[in-house]
Amino acid sequence: MTFGAVALFAALTWRLNRRWQVALGTVVLVMASYEGYSRMYTEKHWLTDVISGLMFGPILFLGYAVAVCVLAGRYPAPAAEKAQAVEKAPTVDKAPAVEKAAESAPAAEMAAP
Numbered sequence: 001m002t003f004g005a006v007a008l009f010a011a012l013t014w015r016l017n018r019r020w021q022v023a024l025g026t027v028v029l030v031m032a033s034y035e036g037y038s039r040m041y042t043e044k045h046w047l048t049d050v051i052s053g054l055m056f057g058p059i060l061f062l063g064y065a066v067a068v069c070v071l072a073g074r075y076p077a078p079a080a081e082k083a084q085a086v087e088k089a090p091t092v093d094k095a096p097a098v099e100k101a102a103e104s105a106p107a108a109e110m111a112a113p
Contacts (some may be wrong), residue, residue, distance in 0.1 A: 005061075012072055
């Protein structure tokens, strides 16, 4: 998680192109794998602990990365998208429809009894 956070902030700060993003992601993957191996080698964690950490870590990081990117303005927030769509929606003038309905109504219905 820490390696990924540092890589994410580096990518957002320096606006890295796709090639450098892939290189940075590869470095993060290698460092996380090495840390898992070192935890098993020093007998601080079991293999199942390391495997579950390698599965849970990216899921946790994905949520973190999306939140940071939304806050940084890289992705619009879902509520903001809906508000912009409502503002951009064309307005419908209802007056012509009412006039057409009045014109098409039979004269007998319009006459007062």
